[in-house]
Amino acid sequence: MxxxxxxxxxxxxxxxxxxxxxxxxxxxxxxxxxxPAGEVWSTILTPPEPRNVANIVNNGAVLYLSGLAVAIGFRMNLFNIGVDGQYRIAAFAAAVVAGEAWLPGYLGTALAIVVAMLVGAAWAGIAGVLRATRGVSEVISTIMLNAISTGLVAYLLRRVAVREPGSNIVGTAEIPEGARIGGISIGGSAGVEIYGFVVIAALAGFLYWFVLGRTRFGFDLRATGDSATAAVASGISVRRMIIVAMLLSGAVAGLVGLPILFGDAYSYGSTFQSGLGFAGIAIALLGRNHPVGIALGALLFAFLDEQSNPLQILVGVSSxxxxxxxxxxxxxxxxxxxxxxxxxxxxxxxxxxxxxxxxxxxxxxxxx
The missing domain is CATH 1.20.58 (Methane Monooxygenase Hydroxylase; Chain G, domain 1)
Incomplete structure (x- = not known):
């Protein structure tokens, strides 16, 4: 064969x-x-109910965007560990812009998405510039930027937060109903919906495939990642490609928290989900930086996360x-x-x- x-x-x-x-x-x-290994696998591999399927798809969309952001760096031989910090500071900025409702309806939504991508790109661009101009490892700089973004968001959140009456939870102003991205009903069950942002995540995957696999820019980026020496001999600016790759990676990272923000939380607060950027590293590796492979890896991780919830109750095994x-x-x-x-x-x-x-x-x- x-x-x-x-x-x-x-x-x-x-x-x-x-x-x-x-x-x-x-x-x-x-x-x-x-x-009991048999009971554990039996519980995990039990066919999920429609509600669980929706949770898997929703979580998978978030993890998919995280995986795409990391994969862009990988294709350039860059290790962007800063997706976690990039998406949090971007989600915070998007929540502030959308909550202020400077533009009506979906115009405000579009503005918030653009702001999130710009903020994520700018935050990742710091590491790109340091790598291109000073040779600072992006691994070190992005780890440091993660810590800085955590403190910066916490400080800014206290400055602009709206405290919920009778609660210790603080958050940004709630996004107006007209600016929220509605869910998509699945399975014919009432109230079982997936994030509407899933469509944008799929579009991001298509653009990733097209730009990196079907354009001259994508070829230059991949060639530079494979061999910087050969890229220089071909007239490609390695410094420019490093910065652009980090900007693109950060821009996609800026989208990671938006499915949750516009589809569920509707504000950014102290309880906003964290740790999504680090999962993207594993998913990009699992999917071998291919958009379809990343999607399958994201759904697999989301499936395992969802199906592990009843383990403690039904089997007595920690999730x-x-x-x-x-x-x-x-x-x-x-x-x-x-x-x-x-x-x-x-x-x-x-x-x-x-x-x-x-x-x-x-x-x-x-x-x-």
Whole structure:
């Protein structure tokens, strides 16, 4: 077997091996801990109800945007660990703009989305400029910027927050109803909806695929990530590509918190969800920076998160076992992809050697 079917099977082999390995390793952990592995997997793999499906899709959309933001950096050989800080400061800015209702209806929504992308891009751009002009590792700078953004948002939140009566929770002004993004009903069940922002997340994935895979700019970005030396020889400005890649990564990171903001929370407060940026790193690795792979990885992580909720009640096992499973999946994916890559290289080398060993007459007939 050769050609496209073989490449497709090899591409599917790596994630399949990773999932099998994660299942086996997690089962061993459960057995060693004295927990009922069979009941745990039975609970996790139970078909979700429509309400749970909606939660999976909603959480998956958020994780998908986070994965896309990280993947843009990966394609440029940049490790943007700052998505967590970028999306929080961007969501805060979007909440303030939308809550002030400077523009009516969806015009205010559009303005808030643009502001979130600009703020996220600017915050990531700091790390890009430091890397391009001073050689500062983006890993170090983005980690530091995460800490700074946490303190900055907390300070600004106290300055502009509206305190809820009878509550210690503080938050920005609530987004007007006309500026909220309505949900999409699924399954024919009343009240079961997915975020309308899912459509924007899908559009972001399409643009990621088109720009990076079908444009000259995308080729230059990928070429620079593969070999900066070759890029310079081709006339590509490496410094410019570093800054632009970080700006784009930050702009997409600015969208991460918006599905929750416009579809559920309607304000940014002290209880706004955190930690979404770090999950994007694992999902980008799992999806191999491909928009479809990232989507599948995001849905897988969202599925495991949702299905782990009843573990403590029904089985008496901590839902933290899912975090172990997710970590093992990522580690297994990295190893399995390397094993598959080496196998593919050996197969290609054998094919070349077989072609060279043929008599010259056979080669001439093959070319004829």
């Amino acid at each position: 050769s050609g496209r079917p073989a490449r497709l099977l090899l591409g599917l082999a790596a994630p399949a091996l990773a999932l099998v390995a994660a299942f086996l390793i997690t089962s061993v952990v459960l057995v060693v801990a004295g927990d 933290d076992i899912v975090a172990i499973t997710q970590g093992v999946i990522v580690l297994a994916v990295v190893i399995s992809y390397e094993l598959v890559r080496r196998y593919r290289v050996r197969m290609e080398q054998k094919a070349v050697a077989a072609a060279l060993d043929r008599p010259s007459g056979d080669n001439e007939e093959a070319h004829a």
